[in-house]
Structures are given as C-alpha cells and as structure tokens.
Amino acid sequence: MRTQLFAGLVCLLLVCTSPVALGVESGPPERASADDDRSIAVQYTIDREPNQTGHVRVTATIERPRHVTGLSVRTPAGTTVHRADGLQSDGDRWRLSGDARTAQLTYTVPVGLSTTFGQRTADTHNWTLLARQEVSLRARWRWHVGPRPTWNESLALAPGQSGVAGRTAAYIGPHETETRTVDGDRITLIVPAASDLRPNRTAVLDSISHAKRASTAGTDHDHIRVFVAPNELAPGGYTPSNGASDVIVNAGERVRTPVNVWVHEYRHTRQTFETTPAMDWLSEGSADYHTAALTYSAGGIDEDQFRDRITTERHETADLTQPDSWDGPGAQYHKGTRVVAAIDARVRQATDGNQTFETILDRLTRRGERMTLRLFAETVSAVAGDDLDAFVRQAVTGTAPSVQTDTLSDRNLRRSGTADTTDRRANAALSVDNSSATATSTDDEGKHGTARPVTDRHGEWTVLGTLGILSVVLVDRQRRRKRL
Known part of the structure; x- marks a missing residue:
C-alpha cells in the first residue's frame, strides 16, 4: 500500500511539473551524434564589386540546427539586398521560412571602418581590406530544448578572388604571405602589394614570435593572421575582436619601440x-x-x-x-x-x-x-x-x-x-541572452554582449525522466509481490 501511495505521488509530481503544466516550450530530447552541430553556422562569402568602389558583395549562408525553432536576421546599415533564398522579409528583418534548415542572403554593403584613431579598412579599385563586423548579420533566435545555440560566423572569399580570409578580417587583392611556425603554431603575415612595409618581415615575425612564447595568459591560438594595412590607412593597429586570431597593423609601424603595435595587437588576441x-x-x-x-x-x-x-x-x-x-x-x-x-x-x-x-x-x-x-x-x-x-x-x-x-x-x-602556453582554451564568443529560450548575436544597437549562462531544458527532462522510471519500477515491484 505504501509503495502504491509513493508511486501515485511520484506520478502526480510528474504531471504537475511537466513542461506542459509549467507552460514551458519543450519537446523530446534530440539524440546526440558525432556530426550534430549545436551552433548556428553562418558563412560570409566576400566578392569584390569592380563597378562599385567602396562596397563588397556578400553571400551569407545560414545553417540552422533542428532545435532552433525561429531565426531572423538584420543586415548592416547601408545594405542593398539582391537575393533571398529561404528567407522572408519582415520589416527591417529577414526570417527563415518554415522548416528551412539552410538559407542564403546576398547583399551589397559599404566597407570603410573608422575608429577613434582613423580609418582602418577600405575598398579601392585594386584591393579590399575589411573587418567581419562590417558585413555580418545581426541575429535573433529561439530554440526548443537543450543547450543554448551559439552564433558561429566565418569568412570566405568568392571563387576567383585572390586574398586571405581569416576569422574576423579578410584581404582581397595582390599580396604576398610569409608564415613562421612557433612551437607547432603558425603566424602568417599578409602583405598587400599596395603597402610599403617599413620594418622587414623577419623583424615583425621575430617580435610577435617572442611575444607568443613569453605570454601565458589567455587563448593561445594555433594560427595568428597579421593583416598589413596599406600605409594610406590610419597609423597604429586594430583587432576586430579581442580574443580572436586576426589583427590589422599599418605597414608603417616600427618594431623597435616601446609602443610596438605588432606586439600590442597580438596581446589583444589573447584577451578573452x-x-x-x-x-x-x-x-x-x-x-x-x-x-x-x-x-x-x-x-x-x-x-x-x-x-x-x-x-x-x-x-x-x-x-x-x-x-x-x-x-x-x-x-x-x-x-x-x-x-x-x-x-x-x-x-x-x-x-x-x-x-x-x-x-x-x-x-x-x-x-x-x-x-x-x-x-x-x-x-x-x-x-x-x-x-x-x-x-x-x-x-x-x-x-x-x-x-x-x-x-x-x-x-x-x-x-x-x-x-x-600549453593548456589552450577555446574562445567561446557567446551572444547576449534575452531570455532562457531566446538569444541575439548582438543587441539592436549592434553592441557586443556579455556571455551569460542559460537554463538547460534538456536537464529538466532528465530529472523528470528519472522520476518517471522510478515510479514504473516501484509499481512493477508491487505487482510482482502480489503475484507471489
């Protein structure tokens, strides 16, 4: 009798605390697999616009995981949208249509990022240097169950374009590269033909290599890309995203100085x-x-x-x-x-x-x-x-x-x-979380947010499932006792 009473209480608890009773959006947990990517992947493929200097053409390919139930994106300021596949216009945003897992948005966007200290990027008749935030979409999404999805962005160059695409910066145009291997990791110097690199390449790579070996805090990336900015752009340097592996340094910056910009920007790559x-x-x-x-x-x-x-x-x-x-x-x-x-x-x-x-x-x-x-x-x-x-x-x-x-x-x-550094840690650049079931890649003003923990609804299902199994075991045990 006591066993039946306990089982009944467990069942009542299951009913009262189920996602439906609590008003929580949920569903059966998805099975994990080796190729199950929980992130929302978006790749920006960059193409030059020869007849429209100052702009680039971008094709954003979005891959939505199954557990993301809603996704909308907003284009950067000054964008002209040319084509949308798997997306529907909704005011100033574009929403993924129905159950579409893949979508593409093609648009033209201006290039020419300026900071407090001057212009850092540009698109000219002969070359293009850009930062990812200039072309990236602002996204909002909802998900069903499981861990909070991340917004995983990458850059690529269109077929036929000569250049280098990193994680947060890209260069297109005539150039040379030189790579140094440091303890199994790479440092690649991208030198545009349009730049007059004042220090020699060996001095630059020596300086960054020493900084890499001597630094112990933060993320130690396996590949650092140093984009040399043509001299006509602002002096100094720029790191598009602290903790990421790409930096931009003006070609005229010296190495043998207390304000060695090459090392300064490298240090930013370690700041997570x-x-x-x-x-x-x-x-x-x-x-x-x-x-x-x-x-x-x-x-x-x-x-x-x-x-x-x-x-x-x-x-x-x-x-x-x-x-x-x-x-x-x-x-x-x-x-x-x-x-x-x-x-x-x-x-x-x-x-x-x-x-x-x-x-x-x-x-x-x-x-x-x-x-x-x-x-x-x-x-x-x-x-x-x-x-x-x-x-x-x-x-x-x-x-x-x-x-x-x-x-x-x-x-x-x-x-x-x-x-x-030996124990490398990946830099998880998560986005602002507006609620336990919604998130954005940036807020409406385009500012980067702070990563925050979120509720794991899969965990709620795990606890309830355990109680359910316990109730079944107890009822079955009681039935066997009656048979005996």
Whole structure:
C-alpha cells in the first residue's frame, strides 16, 4: 500500500511539473551524434564589386540546427539586398521560412571602418581590406530544448578572388604571405602589394614570435593572421575582436619601440576576459604594458626607453573607472600602462618574482566572470599573498602610483619570458541572452554582449525522466509481490 501511495505521488509530481503544466516550450530530447552541430553556422562569402568602389558583395549562408525553432536576421546599415533564398522579409528583418534548415542572403554593403584613431579598412579599385563586423548579420533566435545555440560566423572569399580570409578580417587583392611556425603554431603575415612595409618581415615575425612564447595568459591560438594595412590607412593597429586570431597593423609601424603595435595587437588576441565599463581600460592598459615589457625582454628597446614608458606622467590623475571624465582616449593607454606596471612590480616583490601580472590575468580569465574593480583588486591581493585592495583602488581611481622600476627592469625579466602556453582554451564568443529560450548575436544597437549562462531544458527532462522510471519500477515491484 505504501509503495502504491509513493508511486501515485511520484506520478502526480510528474504531471504537475511537466513542461506542459509549467507552460514551458519543450519537446523530446534530440539524440546526440558525432556530426550534430549545436551552433548556428553562418558563412560570409566576400566578392569584390569592380563597378562599385567602396562596397563588397556578400553571400551569407545560414545553417540552422533542428532545435532552433525561429531565426531572423538584420543586415548592416547601408545594405542593398539582391537575393533571398529561404528567407522572408519582415520589416527591417529577414526570417527563415518554415522548416528551412539552410538559407542564403546576398547583399551589397559599404566597407570603410573608422575608429577613434582613423580609418582602418577600405575598398579601392585594386584591393579590399575589411573587418567581419562590417558585413555580418545581426541575429535573433529561439530554440526548443537543450543547450543554448551559439552564433558561429566565418569568412570566405568568392571563387576567383585572390586574398586571405581569416576569422574576423579578410584581404582581397595582390599580396604576398610569409608564415613562421612557433612551437607547432603558425603566424602568417599578409602583405598587400599596395603597402610599403617599413620594418622587414623577419623583424615583425621575430617580435610577435617572442611575444607568443613569453605570454601565458589567455587563448593561445594555433594560427595568428597579421593583416598589413596599406600605409594610406590610419597609423597604429586594430583587432576586430579581442580574443580572436586576426589583427590589422599599418605597414608603417616600427618594431623597435616601446609602443610596438605588432606586439600590442597580438596581446589583444589573447584577451578573452569580459569587463564592466569601469574596467574596460584594462584591455588597452595591460596590452600596452606587456608590449613595452616584451619588446624590452626581446632586446628591441633599451632600459631607459622601457622605464620612460612605464613611468609616464600623461593622464596620471585620470580616474580609469570613469571614461566620460577623461580628457582624451589616451588615458587607458598611458595611465593604464603605469598602473599595470606598478601592480606587476608590487606582486613580483611580494612573491620574490614567482608571480607576475600575467598570473593575475590568467586567474581572471579562468574565473570567467565579468570583471569589476572589486574582483580585480581581490585577485591582485590573492596572487600577491598580501592585502593590496586599497593600493589597487587608489592606483586605478586616484593619481597613478610610483613604479618600482628596478623590480621590472632587472635582466631576469628577459629570462622570465621563456614560458610557453600549453593548456589552450577555446574562445567561446557567446551572444547576449534575452531570455532562457531566446538569444541575439548582438543587441539592436549592434553592441557586443556579455556571455551569460542559460537554463538547460534538456536537464529538466532528465530529472523528470528519472522520476518517471522510478515510479514504473516501484509499481512493477508491487505487482510482482502480489503475484507471489
């Protein structure tokens, strides 16, 4: 009798907590297979438009997994749509038709990305250099059961086009490439015929190779693509997406300088941590500090140049947590460098050189949390083994602290840059999650979102299924007892 009562309660629980009773969209779990891709794959095939300079033609091929029940996309600004297969127009968006698993959208889009420091990409009569975000679609989707699908983008060149397509950047036109293998990984330099590369290729590859071997925090990619921007574009460099493997550097940038842009942009490829607005400065500040340190450790600059860079007084009173209060974008580069240098020196001193700022970045990256000033200060203290909370907060928000340069300019710094990353972690660039069953590739303003955990509805089915099996076993056991 007790067994029957318990089984009845279990069945009642199953009914009351079923997805239908709870109003949860669900369905039977899909069987996993070796070739079951849970991501929404979209490939942008790029073709030049000879008769329309400043634009490229894009064919976006979208592959929708079975468990994605709804998907719509929005084209970039200034787009002209030429053809839609498997998609229906819905205002300013295009929706996948019915049960279509594959769809294509062909459109023409302008190229010419500009940042605070000038124009980074262009389409000319002879060549095209573009960043993926210039041609990419903005997507929204819903899914049925299982883990949240990811939006997986890639670039490709149309047949007959000569160039190189990376993950987040592409070049089309006359060019040469040179590849260096570093501990089994590749660094490819793409040099357009239209560029006048001031440093020689060997110097560029040597500099990045040293940085790759010496860096230990963040993602260590198996293939880095360095797109050399023709000299007519803005000086400096640009990384289309932090943590991704492509960078763009102007052909006129030098190597033997404390602000070695080739190394600076490489450091951005390793940055997979997420920050709050108050900690956004850390991306540039840490990249600039490690650029100076790595160039010094490689012998590219002398000790005086290194010291001058990490003790700069420019923007020294800026509150790095308040970007709106800065008198220019340079605060994150200049004061940011000095703050990171000061913290690195304190940590090295507190640990007899056994821990460095790289350790701090590595821990923050592994935490996988969106970085706040509190979390940053806590991590610094944990690595140093000493309470540096007040020091860190004052350094970031108040006047920049002095830097114990002897700790950093010691020749051991050169020997410390020999460690090679071994445990690679993939960079999962997930999109903003508006609810447990909907997601977008970017928000309506086109800003990149922060990855957040979502409910795994497959897990709900697993728990309910276990209870169901238990009730069947109990009822069957009771029946057998009656027969006996």
